[in-house]
Amino acid sequence: MQLLLGFLFAIIIAYLAYRAHSLNKSGAIAAIVTGTIIFGVGGLDWAILLLTFFITSSALSRAFKKRKQSLDEKFSKGHERDAGQVFGNGGIATAFAALHFFFPNELWPWLGFAAALAAVNADTWGTELGVLNPNSPLMITNLRKVVEKGTSGGISLIGTIASLAGSALIGILAAFLNPTVDSVSTGIIVTLAGLAGALFDSFLGATVQAMYFCPTDNKETEKHPLHTCGVQTVHIRGWKWLNNDWVNFSCGAFGVVAALIAMLYL
Ligand SMILES: [Zn+2]
Numbered sequence: 001m002q003l004l005l006g007f008l009f010a011i012i013i014a015y016l017a018y019r020a021h022s023l024n025k026s027g028a029i030a031a032i033v034t035g036t037i038i039f040g041v042g043g044l045d046w047a048i049l050l051l052t053f054f055i056t057s058s059a060l061s062r063a064f065k066k067r068k069q070s071l072d073e074k075f076s077k078g079h080e081r082d083a084g085q086v087f088g089n090g091g092i093a094t095a096f097a098a099l100h101f102f103f104p105n106e107l108w109p110w111l112g113f114a115a116a117l118a119a120v121n122a123d124t125w126g127t128e129l130g131v132l133n134p135n136s137p138l139m140i141t142n143l144r145k146v147v148e149k150g151t152s153g154g155i156s157l158i159g160t161i162a163s164l165a166g167s168a169l170i171g172i173l174a175a176f177l178n179p180t181v182d183s184v185s186t187g188i189i190v191t192l193a194g195l196a197g198a199l200f201d202s203f204l205g206a207t208v209q210a211m212y213f214c215p216t217d218n219k220e221t222e223k224h225p226l227h228t229c230g231v232q233t234v235h236i237r238g239w240k241w242l243n244n245d246w247v248n249f250s251c252g253a254f255g256v257v258a259a260l261i262a263m264l265y266l
Contacts, residue, residue, distance in 0.1 A: 006040025007032075009047070013054075022058040023081050030086035038090075038097040042113070045177040046097055049114060050090070052173060053121045056166070057089075060128035067131050088245030089124075092116040092252040107178075107186075111263055112256045114174035114190045118167045119197025119255025120248055125166030126198050130159025140202045152222065153206025155199075167194030189262045197255030204247050210238040 014031040017023040023031055039047045061079050081089075096113035103109055130137065130149075137154030139145040147154045171191030175183040212224045212233035219227075220236070222244050227233050 002043060003036070003040035006038070007036045009039045010035025013051070017054070017058070020058075021080050023086070026083035027081040027086050030083035031090075034086060034090045034094040037094050038113075041101045042097045046100075046113065048177060049117055049170060049173055050093065052170065053089075053117045053124075056169070057121065057124040057128070060125060063128065064131060068128075084243075084245040085248070088248035089120045089252070090117075091249060092256060093120075096256070108260060108263065110174070110178055111186065111189065111259050114170060114186075115193040115197070115255040115259030116252040118170035118174070118190045118194025119201075119252045121170050122163040122167035122194040122198035122255075123201045123248065123251050126155075126159040126163035126202075129162035130154075130156050133158040139206055140199065141206045151205075151220070152209055152211065153202050153204075155202050163198040164191070164195050167191045167198065170194060185266055189259050189266065193255045193259035193262065196258045197251045197253075200254040201247055201251035204242070204250055208239050209242050209244070209247050210240050211236055 010032045013035055014023065014028040017031060018025070018028040035050070038050050058079075093113050093116040096109045096116060100109035100113070133149075133156035135156065136146045136149060137151065137156040137159065139147050139151075140153050140155045168187075168191045171187045171189075171194065174190045175187030178186065209222075210224070212221050212227075213219070213236045214221055214223075214227040214229065214231055214233050216229050216231040217227065221227055221233055224233050224235070224243070
């Protein structure tokens with residue numbers, strides 16, 4: 001019964017997001033799959049956490065449009081999320097919701113779910129609000145190297161504070177929604193694990209993420225095979241398979257591992 005309700009709720013949310021151009025067709029279908037599992041198996045608390053990520057990140061990607069216009073092409077995709085982005089951001093959280101079905105009385109599926117969402121939320125908030133930093137960002141692997149805004153691997157003070165805030169929002173909700181356990185440590189673990197995931201995302205962006213070059217615009221870009229201008233981009237560095245979706249997936253995975261290790265030792 002709850003699974004059926006979850007399915008209906010997921011269809012409504014996916015349809016609204018599709019109409020609002022937050023998801024394209026493949027993204028809406030992927031959202032129905034992840035939403036059905038998370039709403040259907042987890043229920044209301046899990047739905048609140050997922051929707052907090054989904055709604056705040058969709059809203060922030062629309063905010064400050066003018067400031068971002070010149071940077072838009074550095075990012076590989078527009079505002080409409082496709083299936084790759086939905087699974088990249090929500091795949092791990094969905095897996096932990098499914099694990100909750102098999103371990104309904106254990107805390108760790110909730111902790112893993114929350115940490116995965118905290119990490120991708122931290123990453124999104126940092127990326128979207130980092131553009132407000134007045135100065136150019138610094139490379140995470142070499143904090144003395146100044147890079148252009150929007151460069152993968154670049155971090156800034158405002159971006160990092162935004163990441164911490166995005167992570168803390170999920171951490172605080174995770175603590176309050178599951179009051180049967182030690183709420184303070186849940187909140188702290190999820191918040192710090194989420195921030196760690198977002199920093200790991202930047203680290204991958206600076207090192208092994210696939211990066212391309214547009215010969216027409218003379219610009220580095222994540223876009224492949226075609227740039228916004230329609231010209232084919234050339235691979236310049238990083239592992240070809242490690243595109244932005246897999247980087248987001250790794251961001252969530254790193255947050256989960258950090259949270260579960262912290263749970264074992266605290
Ligand atoms: Zn171009």
